[in-house]
Amino acid sequence: GENVEQHPSTLSVQEGDSAVIKCTYSDSASNYFPWYKQELGKGPQLIIDIRSNVGEKKDQRIAVTLNKTAKHFSLHITETQPEDSAVYFCAAEGGTSYGKLTFGQGTILTVHP
């Protein structure tokens, strides 16, 4: 099955700085890569996703890049704000794991004012 590794496990930045979270996956047939944000006491919520037919996708301060050859994808948050503080999860799906998201271990992002 699919295996997703996520780094770093914790990330601390100053407000206004950029934050980057990286994930690698094992199944070359995976073709859908979402990112979820989880605030304290809540369920995860999708913030951005990318499919394997594109290399980069942006939505305001958030961007995701995908390198299918190397089997890794990254989340970039620019101009971070305190409300970006949360746990972020990457995930992968497709191929042998179609219909079943495999999540990374999560990154606790703290943005200091």
Added chain:
Amino acid sequence: NAGVTQTPKFQVLKTGQSMTLQCAQDMNHNSMYWYRQDPGMGLRLIYYSASEGTTDKGEVPNGYNVSRLNKREFSLRLESAAPSQTSVYFCASSVTGGNTEAFFGQGTRLTVV
């Protein structure tokens, strides 16, 4: 719009007791999922239902059973709870079984003593 609703929000069980976690969605989604979340391990899929009338095992199904009661409801049952099942449980739903956004409930925090 309630989205995905889970009950209960908190539960304490003694080892060997049984209980059912309830989940309902009001978005007319076909697919539903049960995940568990443990520190440092991300979210792991327990069971999923691609469509009404079908269920399949995920990554960690041992000790659990599920029922897709109808299109709206998907329950998770612990027949004989064990301390290793102490976790936060999330139900999710999506329009179809693959490559689409998953919507999560607020979670059930279960402690088995």
